[in-house]
Amino acid sequence: MKTLLIDGIKVRIQIWDTAGQERYQTITKQYYRRAQGIFLVYDITSERSFQHIMKWASDVDEYAPEKVQKILVGNKSDEVDKRQVATEQGVKLAQAYGMDFFETSAFTNRNITETFTRLAEQVLAANKKDLDLLRMSLNDELNLAALEEEEGLCDGGSTDQGKGCWC
Ligand SMILES: Nc1nc2c(ncn2[C@@H]2O[C@H](COP(=O)(O)OP(=O)(O)OP(=O)(O)O)[C@@H](O)[C@H]2O)c(=O)[nH]1
Numbered sequence: 554m555k556t557l558l559i560d561g562i563k564v565r566i567q568i569w570d571t572a573g574q575e576r577y578q579t580i581t582k583q584y585y586r587r588a589q590g591i592f593l594v595y596d597i598t599s600e601r602s603f604q605h606i607m608k609w610a611s612d613v614d615e616y617a618p619e620k621v622q623k624i625l626v627g628n629k630s631d632e633v634d635k636r637q638v639a640t641e642q643g644v645k646l647a648q649a650y651g652m653d654f655f656e657t658s659a660f661t662n663r664n665i666t667e668t669f670t671r672l673a674e675q676v677l678a679a680n681k682k683d684l685d686l687l688r689m690s691l692n693d694e695l696n697l698a699a700l701e702e703e704e705g706l707c708d709g710g711s712t713d714q715g716k717g718c719w720c
Contacts, residue, residue, distance in 0.1 A: 555669060564673050582612065582616045585612070590624070590672040590673070592625075592668070593613070593623060593625050595626070598637055603627075603638045606625065624672050624675070625647040628656075628658065628659060631658040653675075655667065655671070
């Protein structure tokens with residue numbers, strides 16, 4: 554669980570880290586169904602993990618909801634000497650899939666918050682209509698509560714017009 558502040562809204566994100574190994578894939582696919590955002594992560598020190606992204610992406614297309622938001626992530630950017638996948642390769646693949654792309658390091662924390670924030674922003678944008686409705690009903694509730702409080706004050710019998718009560 555991670556909390557981020559986006560556009561003045563406190564967003565709580567539940568994160569599932571699915572297993573990369575083939576033998577867990579039946580379970581992994583079940584996670585896709587309820588996902589709103591997905592990171593497709595490879596390891597920049599492993600060409601093989603980069604090649605696997607195509608497979609992950611096709612699984613996501615098959616099992617995740619249509620409006621799921623995706624970001625391509627090349628992790629372990631701190632491992633400069635072991636790099637096998639050039640940044641440009643990541644950029645190109647992300648462009649081909651129409652995704653944003655970040656290189657991150659879980660070791661140094663580079664781009665971690667940025668990556669999560671970006672995905673959360675995309676998820677919020679994709680669900681903007683629902684969010685606007687939620688905001689509107691929240692505002693209605695707040696206005697109602699304020700009105701009730703005001704009426705309560707008036708019921709209290711204050712005749713002091715200086716306090717803004719005109720009933
Ligand atoms: N140098 C460095 N090492 C990392 C980074 N992220 C993860 N590691 C290391 O890489 C190894 C594998 O990390 P995991 O988090 O188990 O990777 P995973 O992709 O979840 O592995 P699966 O369980 O097979 O899905 C561990 O030894 C981590 O410490 C990073 O950004 N930089």
